[in-house]
Structure formats: C-alpha cells, structure tokens
Amino acid sequence: MENRITILGAGAVGICTALSLAERGAQVRLIDRTDPGQETTFGNAGVISPWSFIPQALPGTWKKIPGLLLGKYRPLSVRPSYWPKMVPWGLSFLRNGADSKVQEIADAMEPLCAPSIDLYRRHLNGTGAESLIQDSLYVHAFRNVGDDVLNAIDYRIRREKGAQLELVAEQELRRLEPALSKEFKAAVLIHGQARALAPGRVAEVLAQKAAGLGVDIVHDRVTSLKRENGSWQIQCETADYRAGNVVITMGAWSAELLKPLGITVPLAAERGYHIELPDPGITLNHSIMDVDAKFVASSMADGLRVAGYAEFGAVDAPADPRKKDRILAQAKSAFPDMNEKDASFWMGRRPSFPDSLPMIGEFSGHEGLYAGFGHSHYGLMMAPKTGELLADFLTGRKPNLDCSPYRTGRFSDGLV
Numbered sequence: 001m002e003n004r005i006t007i008l009g010a011g012a013v014g015i016c017t018a019l020s021l022a023e024r025g026a027q028v029r030l031i032d033r034t035d036p037g038q039e040t041t042f043g044n045a046g047v048i049s050p051w052s053f054i055p056q057a058l059p060g061t062w063k064k065i066p067g068l069l070l071g072k073y074r075p076l077s078v079r080p081s082y083w084p085k086m087v088p089w090g091l092s093f094l095r096n097g098a099d100s101k102v103q104e105i106a107d108a109m110e111p112l113c114a115p116s117i118d119l120y121r122r123h124l125n126g127t128g129a130e131s132l133i134q135d136s137l138y139v140h141a142f143r144n145v146g147d148d149v150l151n152a153i154d155y156r157i158r159r160e161k162g163a164q165l166e167l168v169a170e171q172e173l174r175r176l177e178p179a180l181s182k183e184f185k186a187a188v189l190i191h192g193q194a195r196a197l198a199p200g201r202v203a204e205v206l207a208q209k210a211a212g213l214g215v216d217i218v219h220d221r222v223t224s225l226k227r228e229n230g231s232w233q234i235q236c237e238t239a240d241y242r243a244g245n246v247v248i249t250m251g252a253w254s255a256e257l258l259k260p261l262g263i264t265v266p267l268a269a270e271r272g273y274h275i276e277l278p279d280p281g282i283t284l285n286h287s288i289m290d291v292d293a294k295f296v297a298s299s300m301a302d303g304l305r306v307a308g309y310a311e312f313g314a315v316d317a318p319a320d321p322r323k324k325d326r327i328l329a330q331a332k333s334a335f336p337d338m339n340e341k342d343a344s345f346w347m348g349r350r351p352s353f354p355d356s357l358p359m360i361g362e363f364s365g366h367e368g369l370y371a372g373f374g375h376s377h378y379g380l381m382m383a384p385k386t387g388e389l390l391a392d393f394l395t396g397r398k399p400n401l402d403c404s405p406y407r408t409g410r411f412s413d414g415l416v
Contacts (some may be wrong), residue, residue, distance in 0.1 A: 004029045005394055006234060006243035008222050008257070009250035010036040012044075012199075012380050013372050015206050016387030017247055019123055022213035024395050029243070030210070031236065033221040037203020040251055040348040043274050044199040044380045045296035045307035047287045048116050049138060051163040051190055052381055053109035054154040055356035057097030068294075073330060075294035077320075079313035086312050089268050092354035099153070101355075106157050108357055108405035112382040117194045119384030120202070129205040132197050132301075137286040138190040139177060141334075145186045155188060164191040179282040179335050195287045198301040199380055222250070225257055232368060245368040245394055252315045252349035254373040263363060266411055267374055269315035270352040272307060273323045273345070275331065280304035281339035293330045304338065306331040310350075319347035352376040353411075360389050360406035370394070371408045 005021060007014045010032035018030045030036070068076035078086050096105065117133065124130050142149070149155065150167055159165055166189040173180065173187045196202050211217055220236035225246065227233075234241040248254045252269040284299045295308030306327055311320065324345040332338055351374050353359070359371035372390050375382050389406075392399045 014249035036207035042200035
C-alpha cells in the first residue's frame with residue numbers, strides 16, 4: 001500500500017498541512033491543478049489576525065441583509081440561479097447569529113487564529129522571505145460611529161479575550177493613515193496584528209520549503225476519489241495515485257469531490273473579488289477595513305490591493321466583470337488621491353459553512369479520509385494551526401485543544 005499521505009489541494013491549508021507533516025518525518029504528496037497557493041490564497045486581503053475570531057453571523061444580521069444586497073455599497077450579492085441553495089444555507093447561517101452561538105463559535109475560532117503570526121514566522125524562518133510577514137494594526141474605519149462602538153458584541157468578545165482595542169478620532173486616524181478620505185471620522189484600532197505583503201508568494205515559499213523536506217508536489221487535476229482494496233484511489237487527469245490516508249483541502253471544490261462517497265456538506269462558494277493597483281500613488285501603513293463598504297485595503301509588494309464582496313454562486317460560475325468598476329469606485333472614494341490606472345482584477349472562492357467554522361478531522365465511516373476545508377474568510381489566518389491539528393491526527397498525537405467544534409459530522413448530527 002502507498003504509505004505517502006496525500007493532500008488534495010495546495011492552498012494555504014494544504015501547504016501548511018504538508019509542511020507540518022514533513023517536519024515530523026511523514027512522507028507526503030500534495031496534488032493540485034495549479035501552482036501552490038495561486039487560487040484563493042493568492043487573492044487574500046493579507047490580514048493575519050490572532051483576533052479575527054468573530055463569526056460572520058451576528059445578532060441582528062437579518063435586519064441588515066436588504067441594505068447589504070441593495071444599499072449604497074452592496075457588498076453582498078446572490079446569483080439568481082443560486083437562490084434555491086442559498087435559502088436553506090442562509091437560514092442556518094442566521095440561526096448561528098444568536099448571542100449564545102456567536103460566543104460559542106468565537107471560542108472555537110480563537111485557538112485556530114491565535115497562533116497564526118507565530119506559526120507563519122516559524123514556517124518562514126530560514127527561507128530568506130521572513131519579511132513577507134510584517135507587524136500591523138488592523139484599522140476599522142468608520143464614517144459615522146458612536147462612542148459606545150467598543151461595546152458591540154464583536155469588539156466586546158475581542159476585549160474579553162485580551163485584545164488591545166483603541167477608539168481613535170479623526171485627527172489621530174489621519175495621522176496614522178493620511179491617504180484615507182476625510183469622510184472617515186473615527187476608527188477602531190486592533191493591535192497585535194500582522195499582514196502578508198504577498199499571500200501568493202508566502203504560499204510559494206512554504207511550498208518550496210516543504211519540497212525541500214521531501215514533499216512530492218504534483219500538478220494534476222483530481223477527478224475522483226474512491227475506497228478500493230483497503231486504500232484510497234485518487235484519479236487525476238494524467239495519472240492515478242493510491243494512499244492509505246487522504247486529506248481534502250480543496251476549499252470550495254471539496255464538496256463536489258465528496259458527493260460520490262455519500263458525504264454531503266453545506267459548503268458554499270462565497271466568492272470574493274479584488275483589484276490591485278501597481279502604482280497607486282499612495283501608501284497605507286496598516287491593513288484598513290472600510291466598515292461600510294466591507295472591503296479591506298493594504299499596501300502589498302506589488303501595489304495596493306483592495307479586496308471585498310461576498311457573492312454566492314456556483315463554484316465554477318464566471319466572475320462578474322461589473323464588480324471591477326464598483327470596487328474601484330469605492331476604493332477611490334475611500335482613498336481620493338489613489339491612482340487607479342492599470343488596475344488588475346481577480347475573483348476567488350471562499351469555502352464557507354453557515355457556522356463560520358472549518359471541518360478538521362476524519363470522516364466517520366471513511367477510514368483514512370480527513371477534512372481540512374471550510375475556513376470561510378479566515379483561511380490564511382487559520383491555515384497554520386489547521387495544518388498542525390491535521391498533522392496531529394495523522395501522526396497519532398493528541399491535539400492540544402478540543403476539536404469537536406470542527407467535527408466533520410456536525411451538520412448531520414442536528415446540533416448546528
């Protein structure tokens with residue numbers, strides 16, 4: 001039997017899992033149709049945050065949906081053909097926005113996010129690319145905000161867990177980020193953050209490190225997966241492989257691969273967009289979120305990146321070209337001195353469960369088949385710890401935290 005652990009999907013989660021396994025002496029194969037980290041990971045907004053453990057659904061989210069869909073900024077959209085799938089997923093999503101559920105989910109997200117900066121720096125140590133991760137504030141910029149904003153549930157939970165938050169008025173905000181429009185009157189600063197100057201490059205460097213430790217990186221498209229004669233047979237376009245243990249880290253494509261095995265999961269392809277400006281004429285000193293328009297902007301190695309939108313649609317549906325002009329106009333409004341010439345345009349798919357938590361662990365009844373997907377907006381942040389946990393499972397170590405919130409059967413057991 002092939003004794004090489006095979007990971008299907010070479011985004012940040014797959015790469016970090018391969019690296020963690022290789023560091024423990026395991027034989028690993030990593031298969032993806034593209035170069036490592038060049039799909040969803042590549043287009044990430046770059047925020048690496050120990051404090052981004054707040055789920056997407058919050059109390060009162062249902063009241064905001066009309067504005068998110070039809071308001072001035074329209075950061076949320078649903079493709080017409082997707083509404084039949086969106087309704088049950090959305091109802092489950094809203095149920096997870098109850099106060100008690102938000103606290104429970106945040107408690108489960110925290111240990112995945114908390115070590116992210118330290119783990120990335122450990123992985124990058126010795127590669128010569130350590131400077132790709134830089135310390136940063138996370139600036140939540142508001143056009144209008146009350147003095148009690150820090151009492152909102154998302155900030156309150158962060159403070160209770162030890163985050164250093166600071167509410168600053170317009171003058172201090174302008175000092176920190178002079179490129180911001182004067183429309184912004186205040187900001188919440190989240191300290192103790194970092195940012196990736198090139199998420200795709202981070203993935204490349206870590207994949208190269210993994211290869212140096214013996215990981216076999218295969219460029220091929222996975223077409224099917226089945227159990228046969230006590231092992232897993234992985235069929236690809238150009239070759240077939242066998243493995244005793246398989247880890248699915250294919251992000252939004254994971255659900256389709258699992259269906260023929262009788263495994264159905266409520267995974268949505270929540271599509272995000274970004275523009276990148278190679279010569280923006282401005283520099284941002286930190287990662288900035290426009291709280292109204294729901295986008296994140298950051299100066300990166302190749303220019304200014306502005307990333308946002310939550311568009312629900314079929315995983316392989318084409319990008320909506322209208323999003324480019326819309327996000328460009330919103331960026332220009334937030335950064336009026338920005339040079340918008342030669343903007344590039346990108347779309348990727350966030351693999352999202354309605355409770356904002358990933359699946360991590362073995363599938364019941366499918367020996368040797370493991371999940372490592374569904375990280376929603378948090379994939380870059382959660383990837384290193386997810387990789388550590390999967391390496392624990394696959395090498396017989398007991399994880400140092402309760403992994404039941406990430407269990408693969410949680411939607412079928414009726415508790416979510």
